[in-house]
Amino acid sequence: MTSYLIRNAQILGGAPQDLLLADGVIKEIGTGLAADADIEIDATALIVLPGLVDLHTHLREPGREDAETVLTGTRAAAMGGFTAVHAMANTTPVADTAGVVEQVWRLGQEAGYCDVQPVGAVTVGLEGKKLAELGAMHESAANVRVFSDDGKCVDDAVLMRRALEYVKAFDGVVAQHAQEPRLTEGAQMNEGQVSGELGLGGWPAVAEESIIARDVLLAAHVGSRLHVCHVSTAGSVEIIRWAKAKGWDVTAEVTPHHLLLTDELVRSYDPVYKVNPPLRTAEDVQALRAALADGTIDAVATDHAPHPAEDKDCEWAVAAMGMVGLETALSVVQQTMVDTGLLNWEGVADRMSHRPARIGRLTGHGRPISVGEPANLVLFDPAYRGAVNPDSFATRSRNTPYKGLDLPGRVHATFLRGRATVLAGEPAEQDGTV
Amino acid sequence: MKRHLVSAADLSRDDALLILDTAEELAQLSGRAVKKLPTLRGRTVVNLFFEDSTRTKTSFEVAEKRLSADVINFSAKGSSVSKGESLKDTALTLQAMGADAVVIRHHASGAPARLAQSDWLHGSVINAGDGTHEHPTQALLDAFTMRRHLNPGAGHDLAGRRVTIVGDVLHSRVARSNVHLLTTLGAQVTFVAPPTLLPIGIQNWPCEISYDLDSVLPKTDALMMLRVQRERMNAAFFPTEREYSRRYGMNGLRMAQLPEQAIVMHPGPMVRGMEITAEVADSPRCTAVEQVANGVSVRMAVLYLLLGGAVFTDGPADPARTDSVETAQ
Numbered sequence: 046m047t048s049y050l051i052r053n054a055q056i057l058g059g060a061p062q063d064l065l066l067a068d069g070v071i072k073e074i075g076t077g078l079a080a081d082a083d084i085e086i087d088a089t090a091l092i093v094l095p096g097l098v099d100l101h102t103h104l105r106e107p108g109r110e111d112a113e114t115v116l117t118g119t120r121a122a123a124m125g126g127f128t129a130v131h132a133m134a135n136t137t138p139v140a141d142t143a144g145v146v147e148q149v150w151r152l153g154q155e156a157g158y159c160d161v162q163p164v165g166a167v168t169v170g171l172e173g174k175k176l177a178e179l180g181a182m183h184e185s186a187a188n189v190r191v192f193s194d195d196g197k198c199v200d201d202a203v204l205m206r207r208a209l210e211y212v213k214a215f216d217g218v219v220a221q222h223a224q225e226p227r228l229t230e231g232a233q234m235n236e237g238q239v240s241g242e243l244g245l246g247g248w249p250a251v252a253e254e255s256i257i258a259r260d261v262l263l264a265a266h267v268g269s270r271l272h273v274c275h276v277s278t279a280g281s282v283e284i285i286r287w288a289k290a291k292g293w294d295v296t297a298e299v300t301p302h303h304l305l306l307t308d309e310l311v312r313s314y315d316p317v318y319k320v321n322p323p324l325r326t327a328e329d330v331q332a333l334r335a336a337l338a339d340g341t342i343d344a345v346a347t348d349h350a351p352h353p354a355e356d357k358d359c360e361w362a363v364a365a366m367g368m369v370g371l372e373t374a375l376s377v378v379q380q381t382m383v384d385t386g387l388l389n390w391e392g393v394a395d396r397m398s399h400r401p402a403r404i405g406r407l408t409g410h411g412r413p414i415s416v417g418e419p420a421n422l423v424l425f426d427p428a429y430r431g432a433v434n435p436d437s438f439a440t441r442s443r444n445t446p447y448k449g450l451d452l453p454g455r456v457h458a459t460f461l462r463g464r465a466t467v468l469a470g471e472p473a474e475q476d477g478t479v
Numbered sequence: 480m481k482r483h484l485v486s487a488a489d490l491s492r493d494d495a496l497l498i499l500d501t502a503e504e505l506a507q508l509s510g511r512a513v514k515k516l517p518t519l520r521g522r523t524v525v526n527l528f529f530e531d532s533t534r535t536k537t538s539f540e541v542a543e544k545r546l547s548a549d550v551i552n553f554s555a556k557g558s559s560v561s562k563g564e565s566l567k568d569t570a571l572t573l574q575a576m577g578a579d580a581v582v583i584r585h586h587a588s589g590a591p592a593r594l595a596q597s598d599w600l601h602g603s604v605i606n607a608g609d610g611t612h613e614h615p616t617q618a619l620l621d622a623f624t625m626r627r628h629l630n631p632g633a634g635h636d637l638a639g640r641r642v643t644i645v646g647d648v649l650h651s652r653v654a655r656s657n658v659h660l661l662t663t664l665g666a667q668v669t670f671v672a673p674p675t676l677l678p679i680g681i682q683n684w685p686c687e688i689s690y691d692l693d694s695v696l697p698k699t700d701a702l703m704m705l706r707v708q709r710e711r712m713n714a715a716f717f718p719t720e721r722e723y724s725r726r727y728g729m730n731g732l733r734m735a736q737l738p739e740q741a742i743v744m745h746p747g748p749m750v751r752g753m754e755i756t757a758e759v760a761d762s763p764r765c766t767a768v769e770q771v772a773n774g775v776s777v778r779m780a781v782l783y784l785l786l787g788g789a790v791f792t793d794g795p796a797d798p799a800r801t802d803s804v805e806t807a808q
Contacts, residue, residue, distance in 0.1 A: 233588075241678030244588040244612035244655060249679075313596070314589030360566050362587035362610070 046463065047476060048072075050082035053089040054424060056414050058390035064093065066420040069463035074416055084465075088424050091457055092390055095398040096128025096159075096421030098410050100220070100298050101195070101274060101346035102371065104130070104161070106152060107145070108137025113351040113441045115152035115161060118371070121349070121440035123158040123466035125371040126423035126456045129402070129410045130159055130349075134166040135196040141166035141177035143185035150187035157475055158466045159459075162405060165189040167208045167219060171197050176208060183215045190406045193220035195274055196321075198256055200226050205260060209269035216406060218296075220272040221260050223281070224322065228252035233362060235308040235323040243311060245361065248323045250278040257281050261288035261295050272404055273297040275348050277322040279332035286341045296404050298346035299333050301370055301377035306330075306446055316357045316364030317446050320350070337396060338387040344401040347374045351442030369440050376452040379427055384453060409462075420463035429455045439472060480789040483595040483604040484781060487615040487659035492636065495663055497789070499623050500633045501780035502773070508545065509772065519548035522786055525578040527569070528607070529555040529585045534747055534771065535607050535617075539582050542778035548786075551578070566590060570599035578602045580786055588612035603785040611650045616781060617746055618656035620774040622664055624766050625701045627773075628742050638665030643695050645671040645727055646705030646754055647716075649678050653746045654705060658686050671695055673727065675716045676707075692727055696736040703744040704729050707754045720753055731758040742766050 048067035055061055056074070063078040064071060073080060099122065105113035113121075115132070122130045132149050134140035140149060146163040153161020165182035169175045171194045182189040192212060199205045199221060208219050229252045234240050236247025257273055261284060264271035273285060276297045288295045302320060307327050310318045318324060336342040350367025357364050370377075378397065382388040388396070402411025412418045433447040459467040466473055480494045490498070508514050524543045528536050536552070543550045553573070566585075573581060580603040583591045588610030595604040608614040622637065629640050642661050648654045648670050661668050668686040670677065681688060689695050696702070707727075709720060717723045724730075729743060737743070743759055745767040751757050759765060 236679050238680035238683055241680040242655070242684075244610055244652060247679060314592045315596075355565065358565070358567055360585065360587040360590040360593050362589075 047084060047465070048082040049460070049465065050078065050080055050085045051088045051093070051424065052085060053087065054091050054093045056093045057394055058092050061089070066422070066460060066463045069420060071414065071416050071418050071420050086424070086458065088457070090428060091424045091426050093414060094126065094390065094394050094423045094425055095411060095414060096423055096459065096461065097126045097375065097397045098401040098405065098407060099127050099130040099347050099349070099371065100191070100272070100344055100401045100405060101348045102130040102132055103135070103350045103367070104132045104149070105136065105351060107148065111353050115149065116156040117439060117441040118349070118351070119153060119156045119158035119161060120472050121369070121371040121438065123459045123461070124439045124456060124472060125373070126375050126425060126459050127371060128159050128421040128459065128461045129162060129407055131162050131164050131191055131405055133195045134164050134193060135171055139166050139170050140164065141169050141171070143178065143181040146182050146187040146189050147185050158472070159461055160407070160410070162191070162407060163187045163189055164191045164193050164195070164220065167192045167194045167199050168204065173197060173199055173201055173204065176204070176211065179208070179212055179217065180215065183217060190215070190217050191220050191272070192217055193222065193274065195220065195222045198222050198224040198226060200256070202259060202263065206263050206267060209264055209271065210267045213269055218270045218272050218404065220274050221256065222274050223253045223256035223260065225252040225255050234311050234319070235325050237308065237326060239308045239311055243314070245311070250280050250325070253278055253322060254280040254284060257284050261285070261293060264295060265291065265293045270294045271296070275300050275303065275322055275346065276333065276342060277303050277325050277329065279329045282332050282336040282341055286336070289341060296343045297341070298344040298401070299337055299342045300348045301345060301374045302368055302446060303333055304330060304337070304381040305377050310446070314361050316359065316361050317368070317444055319361060319364050319366050320368050321366040334381055334385070334387055337382060338392070343396065344404065345374065345378055345397050346401065347371050349440070351440055352444045353442060357444050367444065369438070369442050369445050371440065372438055373433060373445065373447050373452060375425060375456065376454045379454045380452055383427070420460050422460045423456060424458040425454060426457050427454045429453065431455070480784060480791060481793050482785070482791045484615050484785065485591045485595050485604060485606045486613050487618045487656040490615070490660060490663060492663050495619070495622065495660060496634060496636065498619055498777065498780045498784060499626060501784060501788070502623055502776040503633060505779045505783070506773070506776040509775070515545055515547060517547045518783055519543070519546040519786055522548050522579040523551065523577055524548045524580045524582065524782065525551045525553055525573050527553045527573065527581050527583045529583070529590070530608070532584050532608065535584060538771065538774040539607060539778050541775050542782055545775070546779055546782055548782070566593065567597070567599055570594055570597065574600035580605060580782065582607050584608045586610055605781060605785065608652055610652065612652050613656045614652040615656045615660070616774070616778055617653050618660040619781070620770055620777040621657055621703065621744060621746070622660055623773045623777050624744065624770050625742070628766070629700055636664040637661060640666045641669070641698055641700045642666045642703065643669045643671060643699040643701070644703045644705065645692060645729070647676045647707045647711065648672050648681070648705070649676045651705050657703070658684055662686070669695055671727065673717055676711070692733065693736065696733055697738065699737055699741055701742050701744060702729070702737060703746070704754045705746070706748060706750055709750070709753065724753060728754050728756065729759045730756045734759050734762065734764065744770060746770065
């Protein structure tokens with residue numbers, strides 16, 4: 046196995062040190078290491094973070110290989126500094142059986158760019174009517190612990206209650222896409238000043254908040270663990286803060302795009318800004334940043350949602366919802382959280398690695414950066430400045446809202462259990478070299 | 480003036496007055512035996528209608544023909560669009576055929592804006608109504624009609640005139656275009672509707688809001704009734720047709736509350752018995768039919784100005800033809 050000596054890297058932004066990676070683990074940490082390694086990397090001015098963990102990724106395979114495959118999606122994840130992603134269940138067929146989750150898990154193993162942890166559907170076919178075989182998915186080779194009908198809300202209160210209760214048997218968690226369906230019929234964008242002027246169907250904040258309020262109460266009632274996907278409003282933050290203050294086992298994630306972009310962008314009618322939940326207001330953005338900073342929101346999750354060009358190159362109403370985000374997530378977090386002084390790099394490691402790994406019960410990820418730990422690491426250059434160029438993306442799709450935008454920072458290298466998946470900003474070969 | 484007419488907000492006061500004054504001149508044509516000018520001879524205008532529309536489409540077509548343009552009607556029904564062709568491919572096709580201007584009616588809010596911003600076609604885009612967004616030529620013909628009654632004369636605006644717009648503002652592209660244009664022209668706009676039919680955030684629009692029609696009537700110079708679709712009550716926007724009519728419908732008794740000179744307008748199609756009674760619709764104060772005639776004049780003015788009569792502030796119009804095929808060397 047290739048060994049790596051990383052020179053002068055700043056662990057979590059600290060003083061420069063050397064790291065020796067060999068045999069899949071961090072072998073040594075210190076200054077002026079004399080060790081002999083196959084590849085030496087000058088990491089001066091680079092920051093070392095634990096490999097990032099995404100709780101919310103759409104890899105599209107099986108079914109929509111024109112948008113993304115497990116291979117292209119995980120390569121994009123590695124380019125973004127991720128060593129583990131949770132693959133959402135809304136594929137075709139839906140990941141609602143042991144067979145499908147095992148297939149996705151196996152494709153991830155074969156691709157080798159990052160660990161793929163399949164998410165199982167809560168209900169059969171995401172239809173919200175009948176529980177899927179949650180236990181079978183858990184017992185499969187994919188060892189599913191996160192269950193979600195993401196894309197759709199488990200809006201039936203009884204079904205949601207049962208799901209929350211049932212997965213307790215194997216320490217599972219239900220990740221809810223909070224969207225009251227009746228309040229969002231025909232919804233096209235955030236309901237507010239801009240939707241009124243543009244004449245686009247509104248997606249009101251209350252449609253998210255009312256479901257979250259119900260779900261935290263349900264989780265408390267049955268003593269279960271609840272995870273809230275892509276929180277997008279200031280009101281949702283207040284409810285989650287209240288639930289946590291009660292001591293209830295509720296966690297939440299926010300997407301990079303909800304930390305940076307607002308619904309004012311929709312005035313262009315450019316569907317690249319169409320996403321679900323929709324871009325909200327500047328007040329919501331500020332509340333989400335504050336909540337991520339104080340830990341009310343536990344994690345940044347990308348909701349990476351690739352779509353082929355024709356699904357965005359059209360009028361707003363018929364365009365698909367979603368944005369790619371794996372390769373820009375860390376840069377957006379640097380811009381919105383680090384450069385603003387809201388989080389230091391330790392905080393970034395916590396929200397993008399430690400906590401999401403803990404929520405997903407991924408024991409091999411989100412570990413401390415110390416000797417003997419699995420070498421799941423990112424080398425990140427925070428001084429880099431450059432315009433986002435979608436043509437350079439590893440993802441198969443190009444639906445990024447950041448095209449041409451100057452974002453700070455870029456991933457220099459990513460290591461998965463001691464093997465480079467990205468080196469010098471390029472995807473690495475299976476043997477860990479470029 | 481901008482190269483496209485997508486939103487009434489694109490028009491400055493000078494732009495709007497130029498269109499209205501030009502329309503007044505062109506209106507004189509309709510009194511002649513030969514109602515045709517050679518102005519747009521050799522120019523191609525495409526009417527691209529993705530949504531059924533009889534009056535707007537006919538109005539544009541009459542306007543185009545009176546200016547001698549070559550008119551192509553492209554309806555979504557029975558065309559490649561109904562077979563799944565995208566807006567982009569339709570636009571590229573029209574571009575290849577050499578459209579100098581495209582008049583578009585679309586059920587999706589923002590479709591004309593997408594066409595105007597894209598490089599799919601180079602001619603002027605004229606919004607003939609998009610979803611629940613805007614319908615700028617309707618606002619222009621409404622302003623034209625109001626000016627004739629309330630402040631006639633070239634160069635005149637609507638300063639201080641009180642316009643009350645009643646009905647389904649939430650779903651109305653006419654209301655959105657009107658609030659922009661009427662405000663630009665100095666009028667004071669009041670929307671009257673049940674709260675369910677007003678969009679969120681309307682309190683920040685440049686207008687007044689009232690839930691009580693009767694209290695607003697005496698302070699109205701022009702009253703515009705918007706169509707209210709019966710299906711809305713199935714989505715609980717209001718309880719019944721009768722209750723809507725009682726609270727927000729225009730009838731003879733309410734007409735008597737209007738000031739003497741006030742006019743009653745309707746963009747059509749009217750739902751008689753719902754938002755307006757026959758007594759009001761057929762009264763001499765109702766300008767619905769006059770609005771249709773004015774629509775032709777206003778659309779002629781817009782076409783004339785966008786196809787060569789006006790100076791654009793956002794760059795010259797690209798020649799609406801495909802580039803000549805480069806010969807291989």
